[in-house]
Amino acid sequence: MKRAALLLAGVVGSAAAQYRGPLFDAHLHYNDEACGHATTPAPECPHPLADVLGRMQRNGVRAIVANSRPNDGTRALAQARDQTRTAGVRVVPFVRLYRNRADYSNWFRDPSIVEMVNTELARGTPAGPYRGLGEFHLYDSANADGPVAKQLMALADEKGLAILAHVDDVAVEKLMGHTPSKGRNTRLIWAHTGIGGSPVARVDELFTRFPQLRGELSYRPGLTCGDGELCPEWRALLLKYPDRFLIGSDTWVNQRWLYYDELMQGYRAWLGTLPPDVAKKIAWDNGASLFGVPEPAPR
Numbered sequence: 001m002k003r004a005a006l007l008l009a010g011v012v013g014s015a016a017a018q019y020r021g022p023l024f025d026a027h028l029h030y031n032d033e034a035c036g037h038a039t040t041p042a043p044e045c046p047h048p049l050a051d052v053l054g055r056m057q058r059n060g061v062r063a064i065v066a067n068s069r070p071n072d073g074t075r076a077l078a079q080a081r082d083q084t085r086t087a088g089v090r091v092v093p094f095v096r097l098y099r100n101r102a103d104y105s106n107w108f109r110d111p112s113i114v115e116m117v118n119t120e121l122a123r124g125t126p127a128g129p130y131r132g133l134g135e136f137h138l139y140d141s142a143n144a145d146g147p148v149a150k151q152l153m154a155l156a157d158e159k160g161l162a163i164l165a166h167v168d169d170v171a172v173e174k175l176m177g178h179t180p181s182k183g184r185n186t187r188l189i190w191a192h193t194g195i196g197g198s199p200v201a202r203v204d205e206l207f208t209r210f211p212q213l214r215g216e217l218s219y220r221p222g223l224t225c226g227d228g229e230l231c232p233e234w235r236a237l238l239l240k241y242p243d244r245f246l247i248g249s250d251t252w253v254n255q256r257w258l259y260y261d262e263l264m265q266g267y268r269a270w271l272g273t274l275p276p277d278v279a280k281k282i283a284w285d286n287g288a289s290l291f292g293v294p295e296p297a298p299r
């Protein structure tokens with residue numbers, strides 16, 4: 001009887017232990033098929049501004065790294081000062097390297113991408129200057145040595161821009177090598193912390209070597225086990241580097257917007273199993289301190 005009561009208390013305890021603080025979505029896309037220009041949802045325009053801001057607001061997402069293909073979606077978010085303020089969402093804009101889908105597999109050797117990036121940087125946004133470059137993809141790590149990849153990495157170091165890169169572990173090393181600081185000062189956010197599932201020991205090695213490397217955790221294979229609990233080796237890694245991880249939605253297709261609530265609830269569930277200070281860092285502080293975003297007022 002006593003044991004049953006204790007077990008029951010444990011179950012109730014874990015449900016109550018959900019992380020309830022603010023979230024910083026450090027990997028958000030607002031691509032053209034979501035339709036930032038539309039005012040009301042329609043079959044061809046399912047996620048106008050009010051829709052996506054509503055999803056962030058009801059999930060306690062108080063800041064986002066915004067990037068989009070093309071950059072118009074980011075600009076739509078950055079321009080909507082009243083709406084984002086009402087929703088309680090701070091927009092941290094990044095320049096995406098993609099005007100269209102063809103750019104995904106060609107940007108690293110196309111000099112017109114550098115021009116586009118420089119034009120956007122000079123233009124800035126109504127939510128302030130761009131703070132980073134990306135997300136960009138390298139499906140073959142050898143392309144990290146492409147001329148445009150080299151130029152943009154040097155530019156990021158020079159201008160203090162963060163980088164959001166969907167790449168493998170080898171490409172992380174190559175990209176870091178192309179910066180003046182050889183990666184020592186380079187604030188590279190590793191999208192998915194390696195979507196191909198780089199072993200935890202390898203992530204640990206790269207985090208040791210590059211003190212400004214961060215890991216974003218969407219789609220990370222092996223992060224959670226069974227019913228959404230953190231796997232033991234990942235729990236240990238998060239506790240070893242509590243200042244280096246970020247969460248993200250990666251709304252790369254519209255379907256991810258449909259599951260935005262579940263994605264954020266999934267994060268809140270495993271964040272709640274960490275010591276409260278570590279949960280708060282991964283959920284909010286690490287992104288906020290990277291971009292100087294103040295603590296949000298409780299709502």
Ligand SMILES: [Zn+2]
Nearest residue numbers: 027135250252
């Ligand atoms: Zn993405």
